[in-house]
Amino acid sequence: MGDKIKYSLGLNKHDSYTRNHMELANMKAVIYMSVFIVFVELWMIERIITIVLFDSEPRTTRWIITHLRSYVILLSAAIFMLVHATRYLKGKRLSYSTNLIILSVYSAICIYFGMYVSYLDYIKGEQILSFITMILFSCCLLVWRPIISLMVLSATFLLFYHICSNEVPATVATNINLFTTWMACLMISISMYHQRMSEARKDAKLEETNKDLHITNEKLEESNSHLDRVSRRDELTGIANMRQFGKTAKLMLQEAFEKGQDLYFLYYDIEHFKTYNEQYGFEEGNNLLRDIAGELSILYEGSAYARYSDDHFIVLTSETDAHEKTEALANWLHEHQGEAFLDLKVGAYKAEEGVGVSISIDHARFACNSIKMNAEKHFCIYDNSLYEKQKRKQYIINHLDFAIENEYIEVFYQPVIWTKNKKVCGLEALSRWRDPEYGLLPPGEFIETLEDVCMIHKLDKYVVDKVCKDYNEAKKSGKKLLPISLNFSQLDFNLCDMVEYVIDTAKKYNVPKEYLEIEITESALSKEHELLKNAMQRFRDAGFNIWLDDFGSGYSSLNVLKDFDFDVLKIDMLFLDNFEENANTKPIINIIINLCNKLKIRSLTEGVETEEEFEFLKEIGCERVQGYYFSKPVPKSELESLIESEKLILSEEL
Numbered sequence: 093m094g095d096k097i098k099y100s101l102g103l104n105k106h107d108s109y110t111r112n113h114m115e116l117a118n119m120k121a122v123i124y125m126s127v128f129i130v131f132v133e134l135w136m137i138e139r140i141i142t143i144v145l146f147d148s149e150p151r152t153t154r155w156i157i158t159h160l161r162s163y164v165i166l167l168s169a170a171i172f173m174l175v176h177a178t179r180y181l182k183g184k185r186l187s188y189s190t191n192l193i194i195l196s197v198y199s200a201i202c203i204y205f206g207m208y209v210s211y212l213d214y215i216k217g218e219q220i221l222s223f224i225t226m227i228l229f230s231c232c233l234l235v236w237r238p239i240i241s242l243m244v245l246s247a248t249f250l251l252f253y254h255i256c257s258n259e260v261p262a263t264v265a266t267n268i269n270l271f272t273t274w275m276a277c278l279m280i281s282i283s284m285y286h287q288r289m290s291e292a293r294k295d296a297k298l299e300e301t302n303k304d305l306h307i308t309n310e311k312l313e314e315s316n317s318h319l320d321r322v323s324r325r326d327e328l329t330g331i332a333n334m335r336q337f338g339k340t341a342k343l344m345l346q347e348a349f350e351k352g353q354d355l356y357f358l359y360y361d362i363e364h365f366k367t368y369n370e371q372y373g374f375e376e377g378n379n380l381l382r383d384i385a386g387e388l389s390i391l392y393e394g395s396a397y398a399r400y401s402d403d404h405f406i407v408l409t410s411e412t413d414a415h416e417k418t419e420a421l422a423n424w425l426h427e428h429q430g431e432a433f434l435d436l437k438v439g440a441y442k443a444e445e446g447v448g449v450s451i452s453i454d455h456a457r458f459a460c461n462s463i464k465m466n467a468e469k470h471f472c473i474y475d476n477s478l479y480e481k482q483k484r485k486q487y488i489i490n491h492l493d494f495a496i497e498n499e500y501i502e503v504f505y506q507p508v509i510w511t512k513n514k515k516v517c518g519l520e521a522l523s524r525w526r527d528p529e530y531g532l533l534p535p536g537e538f539i540e541t542l543e544d545v546c547m548i549h550k551l552d553k554y555v556v557d558k559v560c561k562d563y564n565e566a567k568k569s570g571k572k573l574l575p576i577s578l579n580f581s582q583l584d585f586n587l588c589d590m591v592e593y594v595i596d597t598a599k600k601y602n603v604p605k606e607y608l609e610i611e612i613t614e615s616a617l618s619k620e621h622e623l624l625k626n627a628m629q630r631f632r633d634a635g636f637n638i639w640l641d642d643f644g645s646g647y648s649s650l651n652v653l654k655d656f657d658f659d660v661l662k663i664d665m666l667f668l669d670n671f672e673e674n675a676n677t678k679p680i681i682n683i684i685i686n687l688c689n690k691l692k693i694r695s696l697t698e699g700v701e702t703e704e705e706f707e708f709l710k711e712i713g714c715e716r717v718q719g720y721y722f723s724k725p726v727p728k729s730e731l732e733s734l735i736e737s738e739k740l741i742l743s744e745e746l
């Protein structure tokens with residue numbers, strides 16, 4: 093049988109939800125039906141009692157019992173069902189099958205009495221409304237599967253027809269009436285059934301959606317609370333994350349500004365953490381980060397602290413705490429660093445009203461980054477000049493290539509003078525950056541930056557090239573030529589083969605070796621540096637002179653003299669500071685000059701600014717001098733005009 097027909101007849105299997113829905117609907121219908129029957133039966137009983145008491149015609153006991161019996165039975169059944177259905181609705185339920193039996197018996201009683209009363213009415217020639225009413229109640233108000241309704245309705249109608257027509261033969265009109273009523277009842281019952289079925293399905297869907305919604309809600313709540321945790325805590329260390337820090341910091345700042353207290357943002361960076369990871373493994377690295385976070389939470393309890401990222405942490409605290417606790421943290425770190433060498437760098441920013449938390453953190457971070465790779469500095473407080481400096485630094489890094497290509501880098505020359513006759517015996521090449529945005533930048537503005545980012549060799553190669561070119565041009569134009577000393581960074585020898593470059597460039601421009609002097613600073617030699625030693629040897633082997641620059645500025649001046657050979661020793665200009673006031677200056681310089689004479693190294697003193705300084709140096713036998721007293725470093729054209737105007741006189745002897 094097709095599924096549709098099965099479904100229409102109600103032969104399909106009901107799921108538990110549909111069964112419960114139908115049962116509940118039927119129990120509600122039982123209540124309406126029973127209340128009605130109770131009223132009707134009470135009315136009937138009252139009618140019988142009135143007849144017995146007030147009717148003049150006496151009634152037999154049999155008559156009374158016959159009439160009362162059916163009313164009382166029906167009344168009792170209705171009251172029973174009323175109680176039963178009410179209990180059901182209150183949740184005191186019997187099993188489904190028991191309930192079905194009770195409902196069937198109740199329906200059978202109702203139909204029986206309906207049939208009985210209508211039979212009596214029929215044989216008296218009256219309407220059969222009781223039968224119809226009870227059928228409507230039992231098969232339409234109560235809902236059964238269509239097949240059951242069909243069977244019950246057909247059986248009862250046939251039975252009723254049979255009993256009645258035995259007594260009084262039915263007319264054609266009665267037959268038709270009975271048939272159409274049967275048909276109508278059947279239609280109503282089937283339609284009621286399908287209506288209930290579709291309600292049940294809708295309800296089931298609704299309930300399922302509700303259940304899903306409930307589950308979704310539960311899941312949402314769960315993930316919300318997880319998200320809330322994640323959104324506040326750093327996953328690795330469990331301390332606050334930046335979001336939470338931002339919130340706490342805002343409140344702390346508000347309170348501090350109201351009370352007029354100073355607060356500092358501290359940005360911690362653990363330098364060389366990478367080497368710790370490499371040495372001990374990633375997992376141990378994570379453990380150390382957790383421990384650091386733990387230490388922070390002990391030190392800064394009551395303040396705001398968080399993990400910023402990687403090995404960076406952020407704190408908002410008072411000024412005294414900033415110093416004391418930072419020191420405590422640095423000590424703790426050194427105790428827990430194992431074989432690695434970790435360095436705690438701190439950038440601080442004093443909180444200001446009107447400056448937001450994230451900008452303040454940026455400032456602290458900026459201050460911290462400015463001392464990165466600087467082994468001597470551990471604590472740096474942000475100020476605006478720091479920012480400007482950093483901006484300029486970045487500009488230099490970004491624009492070096494462009495500056496070289498466009499010849500913004502210029503070579504200035506500073507004359508070196510014979511003390512004996514004040515004539516120029518050589519020139520020192522010193523670079524300048526003539527920038528369209530920042531103007532003329534002295535080397536102090538860019539040399540260190542270029543060293544920091546390992547770009548210094550680009551500049552020095554350019555200077556070597558320019559100096560050789562200038563020499564070549566001077567030679568071609570028949571000018572008198574002077575040796576030029578070149579400055580190099582220690583890094584030049586790591587970053588490229590500077591020795592080879594100088595040799596090649598000199599060859600390219602036909603510059604004889606004696607016309608290029610190689611200046612190596614004392615500080616470069618103080619570090620154990622095989623590469624530099626090797627480079628110096630190669631320069632020497634190639635026939636270049638090597639000068640020791642900035643002698644006396646470092647800690648190992650004498651050692652340097654012991655270990656290397658130099659042609660010229662440049663006494664650092666610091667010795668001439670406070671020349672007149674400092675009584676020690678003269679004897680010290682005197683000793684250095686004597687030392688040079690003993691070691692057969694030629695002497696040169698830098699930074700000579702006065703007549704007195706010059707006279708003293710001449711007197712003690714310093715061979716050469718260099719300084720503003722004679723000339724500042726000047727561009728090539730200016731140097732030429734100084735020579736032309738005989739303000740500078742070139743020496744014959746070199």
Ligand code: C2E
Pocket residue numbers: 506521522523534535536539548551552555579580581641642665698699700701718719720721724725
């Ligand atoms: P330095 O080699 O010791 O050069 C001498 C510095 O002293 C120059 O500064 C010069 O202008 C300055 N100076 C000369 N006479 C006097 C004086 O009488 N009084 C005072 N107060 N200063 C005087 P500058 O040109 O600013 O160069 C600074 C440093 O930058 C140089 O020190 C040198 O180490 C480095 N440098 C300059 N140009 C280059 C370059 O092209 N490459 C490399 N690697 N370093 C360079």
Ligand code: CA
Pocket residue numbers: 520579611641
């Ligand atoms: Ca120099």
Ligand code: CA
Pocket residue numbers: 641642662664665698
């Ligand atoms: Ca120098």
